[in-house]
Amino acid sequence: MSTGTVAPFQPNQPTLTVSATSSSIASGFTATDAIMVTNGGTATAFGAIGPSVAATTATTSTGFPILSGTTVLIGTGSSTSAFAAICAGSGTATVYVTPGTGTQH
Numbered sequence: 672m673s674t675g676t677v678a679p680f681q682p683n684q685p686t687l688t689v690s691a692t693s694s695s696i697a698s699g700f701t702a703t704d705a706i707m708v709t710n711g712g713t714a715t716a717f718g719a720i721g722p723s724v725a726a727t728t729a730t731t732s733t734g735f736p737i738l739s740g741t742t743v744l745i746g747t748g749s750s751t752s753a754f755a756a757i758c759a760g761s762g763t764a765t766v767y768v769t770p771g772t773g774t775q776h
Contacts, residue, residue, distance in 0.1 A: 688768075689755075691714075695728045703747060709741070710741055713762075715739060717731050718735050719756075722753065731758075734755075
């Protein structure tokens with residue numbers, strides 16, 4: 672993906688479903704340019720990306736917030752192949768992660 676290029680997001684792998692609770696849970700995908708992350712739950716989830724499921728942990732203090740009912744597009748790069756999510760306290764959220772390419776949704 673070139674700097675400054677605007678391209679619509681195109682999924683290139685199946686969507687992953689991550690059930691976020693008070694414990695970090697990770698799911699893996701084949702490395703790609705971007706992931707579209709949607710929080711289908713009622714609680715704010717916190718996400719993290721990393722090189723593998725074993726090496727990726729989300730925390731509420733360092734993870735990026737994914738507000739309830741929102742979708743974010745995150746550029747990942749060739750070394751990212753995992754996503755993790757967590758919720759604060761007793762909150763839960765179903766987070767959908769779709770790997771693909773593109774710079775806008």
